[in-house]
Amino acid sequence: MDTLPIVGADGGDVRNYLTFILNGKTQRVDNIAGDMTLLKWLRNQKSLVGSKEGCAEGDCGACTVAIVKTDDTGNLTWRSVNACIVFMGMLEGCAVITVEGLNGPDSELHPCQKALIDFHGSQCGFCTPGFVMSLFTAWSNKHGLMAEDIDDTLAGNLCRCTGYRPIVEAGLSLKNAKQPQWELDRNEILKKELLKIKSSEPVEITNGKNSFSVPTNYEDFSTTYADQPSSTIVSGATDIGLWVTKQNRNLSNMIWTGRVKEFSKIDQQEDFIIIRPAVTHQEAMEKLGSKWPTINALWKRFGSVQVRNSGTVCGNLANGSPIGDLPPALIALGSLIELTNRNKKRKLPLEEFFIEYGRQDRHSGEYVSGVFVPNKSGNNFRCYKLSKRFDQDISAVMMGANLSVEKTKITKATICFGGMAGTPKRATEVEKALLDQPFEPQSFIKASKNINKDFDPLTDVRGSADYRRKAAQNLVMKYGYELTGSFVPNLADRNQVENLVS
Amino acid sequence: MKDTDGSAKEGIVHKAIRHDSAHKHVSGAAKYVDDIAVPPNTLEILLGQSKFAHAKILSMDLSQVENFPGVIKVLTAADIPGTNDCSPFAGDDPIFAENVVSYLGQSVFAVVAEDIKTARNAIELAEIKYEELPAVINIDQALETGNVLGPPAVIECGKVDQALAKSKNKLEGKIILGGQEHFYLEGQAAFAIAGEDTDIVVHCSTQHPTEIQHKVAMALGLSNHDVTVITRRMGGGFGGKESQGNLPAIVAALAAKLTGRPAKLIYDRDDDFILTGKRHDFQISYKVGFEDNGLINSVIVDQAMRCGMSWDLSEAIAARAMCHAENSYFIKNMRITSHRLKTNTQSNTAFRGFGGPQGIVGMERVIDHVAHHLNVDPLLVRERNFYPHKTSATHGITPYGQTVHDCIIQDIISELKKTSDYADRRKDIEKFNKNSEFFKTRDFSYSCKVWDFLQCKLFKPSRCTATCLQ
Ligand SMILES: Cc1cc2nc3c(=O)[nH]c(=O)nc-3n(C[C@H](O)[C@H](O)[C@H](O)COP(=O)(O)OP(=O)(O)OC[C@H]3O[C@@H](n4cnc5c(N)ncnc54)[C@H](O)[C@@H]3O)c2cc1C
Ligand code: FES
Numbered sequence: 007m008d009t010l011p012i013v014g015a016d017g018g019d020v021r022n023y024l025t026f027i028l029n030g031k032t033q034r035v036d037n038i039a040g041d042m043t044l045l046k047w048l049r050n051q052k053s054l055v056g057s058k059e060g061c062a063e064g065d066c067g068a069c070t071v072a073i074v075k076t077d078d079t080g081n082l083t084w085r086s087v088n089a090c091i092v093f094m095g096m097l098e099g100c101a102v103i104t105v106e107g108l109n110g111p112d113s114e115l116h117p118c119q120k121a122l123i124d125f126h127g128s129q130c131g132f133c134t135p136g137f138v139m140s141l142f143t144a145w146s147n148k149h150g151l152m153a154e155d156i157d158d159t160l161a162g163n164l165c166r167c168t169g170y171r172p173i174v175e176a177g178l179s180l181k182n183a184k185q186p187q188w189e190l191d192r193n194e195i196l197k198k199e200l201l202k203i204k205s206s207e208p209v210e211i212t213n214g215k216n217s218f219s220v221p222t223n224y225e226d227f228s229t230t231y232a233d234q235p236s237s238t239i240v241s242g243a244t245d246i247g248l249w250v251t252k253q254n255r256n257l258s259n260m261i262w263t264g265r266v267k268e269f270s271k272i273d274q275q276e277d278f279i280i281i282r283p284a285v286t287h288q289e290a291m292e293k294l295g296s297k298w299p300t301i302n303a304l305w306k307r308f309g310s311v312q313v314r315n316s317g318t319v320c321g322n323l324a325n326g327s328p329i330g331d332l333p334p335a336l337i338a339l340g341s342l343i344e345l346t347n348r349n350k351k352r353k354l355p356l357e358e359f360f361i362e363y364g365r366q367d368r369h370s371g372e373y374v375s376g377v378f379v380p381n382k383s384g385n386n387f388r389c390y391k392l393s394k395r396f397d398q399d400i401s402a403v404m405m406g407a408n409l410s411v412e413k414t415k416i417t418k419a420t421i422c423f424g425g426m427a428g429t430p431k432r433a434t435e436v437e438k439a440l441l442d443q444p445f446e447p448q449s450f451i452k453a454s455k456n457i458n459k460d461f462d463p464l465t466d467v468r469g470s471a472d473y474r475r476k477a478a479q480n481l482v483m484k485y486g487y488e489l490t491g492s493f494v495p496n497l498a499d500r501n502q503v504e505n506l507v508s
Numbered sequence: 509m510k511d512t513d514g515s516a517k518e519g520i521v522h523k524a525i526r527h528d529s530a531h532k533h534v535s536g537a538a539k540y541v542d543d544i545a546v547p548p549n550t551l552e553i554l555l556g557q558s559k560f561a562h563a564k565i566l567s568m569d570l571s572q573v574e575n576f577p578g579v580i581k582v583l584t585a586a587d588i589p590g591t592n593d594c595s596p597f598a599g600d601d602p603i604f605a606e607n608v609v610s611y612l613g614q615s616v617f618a619v620v621a622e623d624i625k626t627a628r629n630a631i632e633l634a635e636i637k638y639e640e641l642p643a644v645i646n647i648d649q650a651l652e653t654g655n656v657l658g659p660p661a662v663i664e665c666g667k668v669d670q671a672l673a674k675s676k677n678k679l680e681g682k683i684i685l686g687g688q689e690h691f692y693l694e695g696q697a698a699f700a701i702a703g704e705d706t707d708i709v710v711h712c713s714t715q716h717p718t719e720i721q722h723k724v725a726m727a728l729g730l731s732n733h734d735v736t737v738i739t740r741r742m743g744g745g746f747g748g749k750e751s752q753g754n755l756p757a758i759v760a761a762l763a764a765k766l767t768g769r770p771a772k773l774i775y776d777r778d779d780d781f782i783l784t785g786k787r788h789d790f791q792i793s794y795k796v797g798f799e800d801n802g803l804i805n806s807v808i809v810d811q812a813m814r815c816g817m818s819w820d821l822s823e824a825i826a827a828r829a830m831c832h833a834e835n836s837y838f839i840k841n842m843r844i845t846s847h848r849l850k851t852n853t854q855s856n857t858a859f860r861g862f863g864g865p866q867g868i869v870g871m872e873r874v875i876d877h878v879a880h881h882l883n884v885d886p887l888l889v890r891e892r893n894f895y896p897h898k899t900s901a902t903h904g905i906t907p908y909g910q911t912v913h914d915c916i917i918q919d920i921i922s923e924l925k926k927t928s929d930y931a932d933r934r935k936d937i938e939k940f941n942k943n944s945e946f947f948k949t950r951d952f953s954y955s956c957k958v959w960d961f962l963q964c965k966l967f968k969p970s971r972c973t974a975t976c977l978q
C-alpha cells in the first residue's frame with residue numbers, strides 16, 4: 007500500500023472515512039477506492055438507480071444530482087453536477103440529493119417532477135431524472151427558470167426523444183410555483199444536519215489500492231503534494247473523471263484542492279483579481295462576468311451548468327489543453343499564472359506556461375496556485391468561440407483579443423488563439439501587422455492575412471486546417487469591425503439573433 | 509386534429525393524456541435493464557474488439573485474459589453451440605469474428621468477469637495477431653472498387669433517356685448526406701439468467717424481442733420456446749435497437765448458459781458508438797431535364813448508400829429510399845438506381861425514416877437546383893411538378909406503378925402560404941440580406957414530403973403531406 011502520509015492541521019490523525027448526507031441521511035463511508043465515482047456508488051452500493059448513466063463523461067446529464075452546502079451566511083447553496091465524474095471524496099461535508107430524494111410526505115411528487123408530467127416532458131424517460139434534477143437545483147437556487155436563462159439551465163441535459171419544447175415549458179411553469187411547506191421544513195433540517203457534519207479535519211479514504219486525500223489547508227496541501235509529486239491533483243475532475251471512466255487509467259494517489267479553505271477564494275487586489283485553485287467556472291463567471299460581458303458570454307458556452315459547477319478555472323489552465331477556452335481569453339487580458347512548490351511561489355505570464363503540446367512550465371512538486379487577472383484591462387477585450395454546437399461543445403477555434411488605441415492608432419495588440427497550434431498561442435505576426443496602424447477595419451483585414459504566417463493548424467473532427475485558418479482570419483476581421491463600430495451581430499446572444507430574423 | 513366531419517370525437521385522441529410511466533420517469537422509479545436488481549453472483553461482460561477495419565486473424569492467444577484474477581470465462585466463436593450469426597436475416601453478421609475482421613471495433617471475443625473493471629483490465633492482455641487487408645471505408649472507395657452487397661436495384665418508368673435528351677434544359681449534380689448516430693440515451697443492454705433445463709431469460713433493451721428470441725435460440729442451439737425475452741421499456745431506440753440488440757443479447761445469454769451465473773452486457777457509450785450501425789450515409793447523383801417553366805420531364809437518380817460490412821436491414825432501407833426518390837412530384841420518366849455498397853465499417857441499420865428521408869432529400873435537391881438555374885422561387889418549381897390533385901381528371905402514377913388517387917398537397921401548401929405569410933416574409937428576408945454585409949438571415953422555404961405508410965415493397969397507397977421549414 008502506497009498512500010500519502012498526511013498530517014492534519016492540528017498534528018492529529020487524518021480521518022479515514024467520509025461524512026456526507028445522502029437524501030437526508032448522514033453517511034459514513036470508508037474503505038472505498040479513491041477513484042470510485044458517485045454515480046457508480048449510488049447505483050451499485052446504494053441501489054439508487056434513478057440516476058442514469060448515458061455517457062459516463064459529463065455530456066448527457068442523465069446522472070445529474072444536486073450537491074448542497076451552506077455558504078458563509080449559513081444559507082444553502084445548490085449545485086447540479088454530473089455524478090458520473092464526481093469522485094466520492096469530493097462529497098466530504100456536503101449533502102447529495104438524488105431524484106429519489108425529492109418527493110415529500112406520502113410520496114407527494116415535488117413541483118419540478120409534477121411539471122414534467124403535466125407538460126409531457128418525458129417519452130422514454132431515461133433522460134428525465136437528470137432534467138428533474140437540473141430543474142430542481144435551479145428551483146432551489148431561485149435562479150434559472152426564466153425565459154432568458156432556462157436554456158442555460160437545461161443545456162447540460164440531452165434528450166433524444168421528447169424534443170426540448172415541453173421540457174422547457176415545464177421549467178418555465180415553475181417560476182411562479184410555490185415551495186411546499188414540507189420542502190421549506192426539510193431545508194431547515196438540512197441546514198442543521200450540514201452544520202453537524204461540518205469539520206476542518208483532513209480526510210483520506212482508500213481501499214488499499216487507490217487513495218483520495220482531502221486536505222483542508224494550504225500548508226498541508228503544499229507539503230503533501232511536494233512530498234509525493236507523483237500523485238494526481240484533482241480539482242473539479244471534469245477531465246480526470248474521464249481518465250477513469252473512459253481511459254481506464256489507474257490513479258493510485260489523488261489529492262483534492264476543493265476543500266482547502268484558501269483555495270476557494272477570489273481575491274481582489276489593487277491591480278489583479280486572483281482566482282485560486284478551487285474556484286469553479288460558475289463562481290468565477292458570477293464574479294467576473296459583469297466586468298467583461300464578452301467573457302461572460304464565453305463562460306455561458308463553457309460546457310454546461312453541471313460542468314461549470316465542478317470544473318475549475320485553474321484546472322482549465324493546468325491541463326495544458328490546446329483547445330481550452332479560457333487560456334486565449336486570459337492571455338489576451340495579460341494574466342499571470344502563479345505556481346507554488348512547498349512555500350516557494352513564482353509567477354509568469356500565462357502564455358509562457360504553455361511550452362508545447364502536452365508540456366507546461368511546471369516543475370515536479372509544483373502546482374497552480376492561482377491566476378492573476380489584471381483588473382484594469384480595457385474595453386477592447388473580446389473573445390470569440392467557434393464550435394459546431396452552441397452549448398456544451400469544444401472549440402474548433404477560439405480567439406481572445408485585446409488592444410490599446412492612442413489617438414487614432416493601434417499602440418498595443420494581444421491576439422491569442424486556441425485550436426490553432428499545440429498550445430494556446432499568440433498570433434504575433436497579426437499583432438505586429440496591427441501595430442501603429444490606423445484604428446479602422448482595413449487594418450484588421452490586412453493583418454488577418456498574417457494568420458497564415460502564425461499558424462499551421464491541424465485537421466481533425468472539429469475542423470479542417472483550411473477551415474481553421476479561414477475562420478481565424480475572419481475572427482480578426484470581425485474583431486476589427488466590431489471595435490470600430492460596424493454592425494456585427496453577436497450570435498452568442500439569442501435575443502439579438504431572434505430580432506434579426508423576426 | 510379534427511375528424512373529417514369537422515367535429516372532435518369522444519375518445520382519447522383529442523385529449524392530452526399523461527404518459528402512463530411519467531410519474532415513474534420523474535421519480536427515478538422507471539426501471540431499465542441496467543437498473544434491475546441482479547443477484548450478487550452476476551457477471552459483467554466486455555467485448556473484445558477488432559483493432560483493424562479489415563484483416564486476417566492469424567492467431568489469437570487469450571490465455572492471459574482467461575487467467576486474469578476475476579475473469580470467469582473468455583468467449584470466442586468456438587464456444588457458440590449453435591450458429592455464429594446475429595444478423596436479422598442474411599446470415600452475414602458473426603457474433604464473434606472468425607478468421608477475418610471486417611470493421612474496426614468488430615466483436616472478436618468476450619471477457620466474462622466478476623465486474624466490468626476487472627474485464628477492462630484483463631482485456632488489455634489479449635494477444636491477437638492480424639494481417640491487415642486493404643479496407644474499403646467510404647462511398648467513393650466502394651464505388652471505385654465495385655464493392656457491393658448485391659447488384660444494383662433499379663426502378664424505371666417512362667422513356668427516361670429520350671425525355672432527357674428532348675428537354676430544353678439539362679442539369680446534373682450530386683448531394684452528399686452524412687450518416688447519423690442514434691444516440692438512444694440508454695445504450696444497448698442485456699441481462700441473461702439461465703433457468704432450469706434449457707430455459708433462459710433475457711432482459712433486453714430492444715425494439716424487436718421476437719428477433720432476439722429467435723437469434724438467441726439459434727446461437728445457443730435451443731428451441732425458440734426455451735428463450736424468454738423481457739423488454740419492460742427502452743431508453744430510446746430510433747431504429748438502433750431493431751437489429752443491433754441481437755449481439756449483446758446473444759452474448760449475455762451465451763455467458764449465462766456457459767457459466768451458470770447471471771450475466772450482463774451493457775455497452776459503454778464509446779463501445780456503442782463503435783460497435784453499432786448508424787443511419788446510412790448516401791451520395792445521390794442526378795441528371796434532370798426540364799422546361800423553362802420548371803416542368804420536369806425526366807430524372808435519372810443514382811443512390812449510392814454505405815451499408816457497412818453486411819446486409820443488416822439495408823435491402824429494405826434501400827427500397828424505401830427508392831420509393832421516396834420522386835417525393836411528391838409526378839415525374840413521368842424516371843430511373844432510380846440503388847447501389848448497396850459494402851464497406852469495412854459498422855453495418856448500417858434502421859433509423860427513423862428507414863431510407864425515406866434520404867430519398868426525399870435527393871429529389872428536393874433536384875428541385876432546388878432547377879429553381880436556382882431558372883432563378884425562380886423553388887416553391888414555383890415544386891408546385892409545377894406536384895402529383896395531380898385528387899380532384900383532377902387524371903391521376904399521377906409513381907415510378908413503381910402506383911396510382912396516386914388522394915393527393916392533397918396543393919391544399920396544404922396554399923393554406924401554409926396564407927398562414928405563414930410566405931410572400932411578405934420572403935420579401936423581408938431578401939431585403940435584409942441585401943443590406944446586411946456580414947450576416948444573412950436564414951432563408952424561408954417549404955420542403956415537401958411524400959410518405960409511404962406501408963412497406964414500399966407492397967406499393968400500397970401513399971399520402972402527400974408538406975412540412976413548413978424555416
Ligand atoms: C462535458 C464537458 C464539457 C466541457 N466543456 C469544456 C469547454 O466548453 N471548454 C473548455 O475549455 N473545457 C471544457 N471541458 C474540459 C474541462 O471541463 C475544463 O478543462 C476544466 O476547466 C478542467 O478543470 P477541472 O477542475 O475539472 O480539472 P481536473 O479534471 O480536476 O484536472 C485537470 C488537469 O489539471 C490538473 N490540475 C487541476 N488543478 C490543478 C492545480 N491547481 N495545479 C496543478 N494541476 C492541476 C489535474 O491534475 C489534471 O491533469 C469540458 C469537460 C466536460 C466533461
Ligand atoms: S452519464 Fe452522461 S453526464 Fe453523466
Ligand code: FES
Pocket residue numbers: 127128129130131132133134164165166167168693743744
Ligand atoms: S425521453 Fe428519451 S431521451 Fe429524453
